[in-house]
């Protein structure tokens with residue numbers, strides 16, 4: 286059997302004419318169309334000199350041809366390397382010289398700048414614009430659609446995705462054909478996807494969430510997706526009567542809740558709402574249930590591991606928890622220093638092992654070695670615990686842990702207390718250098734404009750609810766928290782912004 290992800294994705298197709306993707310401007314592609322188009326594009330890639338194992342780096346706007354390029358690259362036995370569309374030429378230089386792709390596909394507006402970088406690694410350049418036009422699709426159109434999918438085995442590389450790199454350099458996570466196929470196939474079952482599903486796809490396709498979770502799950506299920514260039518709450522709400530599933534980052538749900546039209550009636554055709562990539566506030570979960578009657582299904586994953594845990598499809602979807610280890614995935618909580626398994630109800634480092642876990646970081650053997658335990662568990666860098674019922678809870682990234690006066694302070698615990706105060710929309714707790722304490726617990730809070738809330742009121746409300754060492758030394762009010770495109774709060778930016786607030790103390 287060919288373990289190529291492409292072969293597995295399209296094996297045993299019962300109805301080739303089934304709709305796979307439609308776009309908001311009315312374009313439609315069936316499963317047969319995706320196979321034919323990926324065949325033409327794979328032939329073109331080969332004609333451009335792309336060989337088995339070569340990297341194809343892509344910085345392109347979301348479009349059906351961009352997704353076809355992903356399928357064609359994998360089909361041709363090459364390694365798909367998507368890049369965030371926000372990266373500047375300066376940032377791209379690092380990725381391109383590190384990955385040494387043989388072909389780079391980019392927006393025509395960037396072709397000159399990228400051309401200069403490409404020359405350094407002898408890569409060719411093709412263009413693809415937001416409407417799916419460019420030298421890539423022109424070239425593919427001249428090719429035949431028959432293409433013999435290149436033979437690959439489970440452990441061969443299918444993709445490299447660079448991590449967002451908020452601490453130090455971005456690392457290329459090497460994902461194998463089986464990492465991707467096995468995880469998506471399992472999710473189809475776990476989340477009960479079938480050919481009757483219609484997914485609203487409003488995520489970018491350069492990240493694991495939109496590319497692998499959303500697209501691969503839809504295709505494996507023989508379902509269809511409505512491809513949107515970007516998330517627009519009113520548009521997404523308007524599509525719900527003819528869709529069944531939404532996969533989103535928490536910001537999607539927060540914005541949808543601001544739509545007065547979000548009601549039980551408006552969501553009654555929907556089967557499941559899934560959230561991930563950043564913590565979903567327990568309040569958002571509860572408010573969503575009250576408004577729509579649906580419990581958001583929160584799951585936890587990362588670029589390096591695909592999906593690790595999920596709340597159950599049937600059974601309690603617990604607000605603030607990321608659910609159970611997925612079938613085949615082992616999760617344990619360890620002492621960050623010794624690696625000792627801490628068991629249930631203890632806070633420590635989340636470690637995972639399973640067919641979902643990546644092969645290592647591209648050309649970083651030492652970094653790879655440092656992040657795996659001897660028995661094969663990957664150290665995620667997330668702090669968390671497993672409760673008595675087996676639900677996993679995330680308490681923040683290890684690097685966001687605050688150590689004040691020698692005591693560990695888990696930001697999530699303080700944030701949950703602050704978020705529960707009337708008038709608070711959300712908060713982020715960070716550690717800021719402090720002469721006496723090492724780090725001073727600092728709360729950055731977004732409140733309702735009208736709420737009569739100030740620093741003293743927050744402190745007073747927390748007093749008695751939190752041990753003294755966990756109490757914020759300062760509460761700062763802001764209009765918004767800085768977020769990246771996947772909705773993650775960028776605590777590194779907050780730490781930089783407030784680095785000096787305790788200076789001289």
Ligand code: AMP
Pocket residue numbers: 448449493560561562563564565583584585586587588589607665667679681682771
């Ligand atoms: P990325 O590699 O960009 O997908 O980021 C992975 C990181 O996002 C994880 O290591 C977590 O810190 C965070 N993350 C993903 N899903 C969740 C979730 N449901 N709740 C809290 N954090 C999450």
